[in-house]
Amino acid sequence: MDELFPSGSLGCAKLALLLAVLLGSVSAQGQILATGPIYRIEAIEVHGNHKTRSHLVRRALLVRPGERLAVDDPAFELSRYRVLALGYFASVHLRLRKGATRGAAVLVVEVVERGTLVITDLFLGTSEATRAWGGLGLAERNLLGRGIELEGAFVLGTDPLVERARLQQSYWLSATAPQSRWRRLELGAALLLVDGSEFFRRSGSDASSSPEHFLSAGYRRLGGSLGVSLDVGPTVRVRADQRVEAVITDLPVGATRELAVPTGTAPRSVPVPFDLIDGRSLLSVTSVTLEHDTRSDPVLPDRGALLTASADVSSRLFASRYSFVKLSASYRRYWALPWRHVAALQLFGGVVFGEAPFFEKFFIGDLSDLVPGRALGLNFSTLPSRNVFGTPISGRRYDDIALRCSGQYSIPWFRGGRFAYAGDFFIDAGLIFLAAKEDLQLRDRALLQSVPIDLTVDAGLRLDTRIGVFLFSVGNALGRIPF
Numbered sequence: 346m347d348e349l350f351p352s353g354s355l356g357c358a359k360l361a362l363l364l365a366v367l368l369g370s371v372s373a374q375g376q377i378l379a380t381g382p383i384y385r386i387e388a389i390e391v392h393g394n395h396k397t398r399s400h401l402v403r404r405a406l407l408v409r410p411g412e413r414l415a416v417d418d419p420a421f422e423l424s425r426y427r428v429l430a431l432g433y434f435a436s437v438h439l440r441l442r443k444g445a446t447r448g449a450a451v452l453v454v455e456v457v458e459r460g461t462l463v464i465t466d467l468f469l470g471t472s473e474a475t476r477a478w479g480g481l482g483l484a485e486r487n488l489l490g491r492g493i494e495l496e497g498a499f500v501l502g503t504d505p506l507v508e509r510a511r512l513q514q515s516y517w518l519s520a521t522a523p524q525s526r527w528r529r530l531e532l533g534a535a536l537l538l539v540d541g542s543e544f545f546r547r548s549g550s551d552a553s554s555s556p557e558h559f560l561s562a563g564y565r566r567l568g569g570s571l572g573v574s575l576d577v578g579p580t581v582r583v584r585a586d587q588r589v590e591a592v593i594t595d596l597p598v599g600a601t602r603e604l605a606v607p608t609g610t611a612p613r614s615v616p617v618p619f620d621l622i623d624g625r626s627l628l629s630v631t632s633v634t635l636e637h638d639t640r641s642d643p644v645l646p647d648r649g650a651l652l653t654a655s656a657d658v659s660s661r662l663f664a665s666r667y668s669f670v671k672l673s674a675s676y677r678r679y680w681a682l683p684w685r686h687v688a689a690l691q692l693f694g695g696v697v698f699g700e701a702p703f704f705e706k707f708f709i710g711d712l713s714d715l716v717p718g719r720a721l722g723l724n725f726s727t728l729p730s731r732n733v734f735g736t737p738i739s740g741r742r743y744d745d746i747a748l749r750c751s752g753q754y755s756i757p758w759f760r761g762g763r764f765a766y767a768g769d770f771f772i773d774a775g776l777i778f779l780a781a782k783e784d785l786q787l788r789d790r791a792l793l794q795s796v797p798i799d800l801t802v803d804a805g806l807r808l809d810t811r812i813g814v815f816l817f818s819v820g821n822a823l824g825r826i827p828f
Contacts, residue, residue, distance in 0.1 A: 383414065383448075384414065384450040385411065385412070386411065386413075386449075387445065388451050388452070389454065392453060392455045393457055394456050394458060396461070396487065398490050405424070406427070423579050425437050425438070426639065426649070427579065428454065430638060431492070432459075432643060433487050434457060435458070439454055459811060461485060461486040462484075462486075463483070465813065466481065466721075468480035468721075470825035471826060472728060473506070474559065475502045476506070477502065478725045479501070480499050483496070494519075499514070499516045500514065500720045502723070505542060505561065507542075507727070508559070509562075511542050514723075515721035515722055517536070517538075518536045519534065520533065530574070532571075532572070532573055535570045536569045539564075539566040539723065541563070541564050541723050542564075543561065543703065544556075544559040544560070544724065545600075545602075546602060546617075546742075547559060548603045550739075551729060560597060562595070562596050564592060564593065564595070565593045566628075569589065570586050570589070571587055580639050581635070581636070582636045583635055584634045585632065586633075587630075589628070589629050591626075591627060591628075592622070592625070592666075592702065597617075601616055602616075602617050619703070620703040621703065622702075626666035628665055628667055628702065630665070631659075632655060632658075633655065636652070645757075646687075647681040648680065650679065651677045653674065653675050654673070659699075667705075668699050670697070671695065671697045672696055674695070676692045677689060686755060688752070688753070688755075689753040691749070692749070693749040694749075696745060698745075703743040707743070707779060708743055709729070709730050709742055709779055712749050712801070713731070713801045715801060715823045715824060716730055716731070717824045733799055733800040734798060734800070736795070736797050736799065737784070738777075741779040744779050744781050745780070745782050746778070746782060748776075751774060751775020751801065752775060754772050754773075755770065755807075758806070768808045771803075771807060774803075776798055777800075778797060784797065804818060804820075805817050
């Protein structure tokens with residue numbers, strides 16, 4: 346049958362959406378204004394969903410039967426983004442066809458399902474401190490086609506070459522129930538077991554990663570979380586979580602760190618800051634996260650933005666032995682360039698107030714692409730930041746203030762494969778900043794030499810496949826193999 350979308354109508358919708366976002370063109374009913382021929386939506390059909398229930402797709406749409414909409418109404422394009430964001434489909438296309446009566450139309454949603462049993466994490470690496478570590482994360486994103494998500498992961502390493510250290514291992518399991526027709530809240534629960542042995546410097550220069558200069562503090566974390574999330578707008582979601590953990594620590598008594606002093610000066614030492622309560626304690630954290638997502642694709646977007654802001658609060662008023670507030674925000678913006686390449690700006694910032702355990706602070710490996718990051722909460726490396734600019738960043742590992750600003754340039758390789766859905770080559774470069782609050786108050790060197798900043802770079806290939814998203818990059822190699 347004849348389609349009612351004229352040539353270029355989706356492009357008009359994108360343009361109208363952009364203008365609406367920039368100029369705030371919103372009707373009294375909260376709908377973005379549009380122009381063009383208006384049709385009454387007679388029915389909604391979903392095609393191509395062999396596994397996924399149709400009501401999951403219809404619920405994500407911003408269009409309902411009985412509504413009267415212009416063919417270039419931005420609600421169609423926003424609906425496509427929302428269906429893609431479910432994570433069940435490799436591609437989503439919307440079209441209108443003539444209805445049974447004059448002025449009526451049927452909205453047809455054509456989808457291509459992606460594999461929903463995916464590899465979420467692949468942990469593999471070696472370092473001076475840990476000869477090898479490995480693990481795997483798996484998820485079923487759409488159990489029985491009902492939108493139920495089950496996810497689990499584990500990681501473990503060999504015995505570290507650090508004094509008092511023991512084998513590290515971590516296990517995580519979560520489940521999420523989707524929204525139903527009658528319940529607007531999405532429910533989630535998770536369990537976590539961490540048996541860790543964190544490395545703290547006790548001697549040597551900040552630039553040294555030799556395990557003999559470190560001392561280990563053993564700790565265990567056992568707990569879980571319950572959370573709810575709610576869509577409060579077409580592109581906005583709010584999530585609240587309550588996490589409770591039992592923390593058991595084994596801290597070295599009287600551990601000190603030898604400070605570097607000029608030749609002929611008496612040795613100096615200070616207590617090692619473990620940032621842990623010795624023995625048994627309870628950690629209770631309440632988290633609230635706000636997400637605004639207008640990306641064209643959740644994996645390899647070429648336009649739109651993702652804004653995430655979160656607040657974590659732990660207080661003795663709620664039985665927690667730790668009292669702190671952690672605030673963080675990230676922003677990613679994507680632009681499709683005229684020659685079909687993609688540019689992106691990525692910003693991140695966070696601050697911790699109070700007395701947080703070290704594993705709740707910002708870690709250098711989570712900011713830099715050139716340093717091994719944490720795997721399920723565990724750190725297996727003693728490698729400091731690369732310190733390209735010769736700043737105090739080498740001495741920063743877990744701290745209260747973190748910033749990252751980077752730019753990314755992507756070159757699309759292909760789209761539309763049966764196993765590999767899409768692939769992009771990319772290059773990423775930026776600056777990172779990690780500091781304690783007192784670092785901003787005290788300095789004994791020139792400003793540029795006192796600010797703990799460093800360069801982070803990465804380049805490689807990102808693949809979106811039926812079994813997960815895979816990253817083959819320079820940073821991945823440097824972070825997993827000690828150089």
